[in-house]
Amino acid sequence: MLERYITIEGEGYAEIVEKKSRFIASVFPVESQEEADAILAKLRKKYWDATHNCFAYQIGERDEIQRFSDDGEPGGTAGKPILDVLKGHQIKNTLIVVTRYFGGTLLGTGGLVRAYGKGAKEGILAAGLVEKMRVCLFTLEMTYPLSGKVQYLLNDKAYVIRETQYTDVVRFIVEVEMGEEEAFTEWLIEKTNAEISIEKGDYDLIQRSVKC
Secondary structure (H helix, E strand, O other), rough: OOOOEEEEOOOEEEEEOOOOEEEEEEEOOOHHHHHHHHHOOOOHHHHOOOOOEEEEEEOOOOOOOEEEEEOOOOOOHHHHHHHHHHHOOEEEEEEEEEEOOOOOOOOOHHHHHHHHHHHHHHHHHHHEEEEEEEEEEEEEEEEEEHHHHHHHHHHOOOOOEEEEEOOOOOEEEEEEEEOHHHHHHHHEEEEEEOOOEEEEEEEEEEEEEEEO
């Protein structure tokens, strides 16, 4: 189970034109090879009149499944540049299809590599990237006088306070990245002279936007 990984936020579509050839990028989140192949089949029907439907995808925690196709373009000029976009950003569980409508002018191998790579990048920009991270939810209970100090400590270390409750005590629900649980507990006990109650809770999968 990965503690954190990057994937797309949702589906994305983009189009570029290079020397009158249209390159249409379609980007999808996928969890299995069967799902990717089913989407490919639908796109081939949708763009049945296209010159090429080139694609790449990688799936799995360790990118165990990687596939790409030049779909008739010269070898290494389409599928691999698309896959390189996924690998370059370490994007998991994602399918990119770049459909080409030939415009009458040959682009050459270098031009094809650039066009398919650019199309894939534009598709990723349209889909958006997110980092998914597993966190443990800790419940912290403390007195009112101590709460200001604890809040400062948490903010200073960029811990996210998901929820704050005020009763006879102050209660914070805090997100702690998976793998940091023990260090977090020891750090907070030391900083508060053990004047705080710390309860480890369930794990949750969160996501945050990532710049492409």
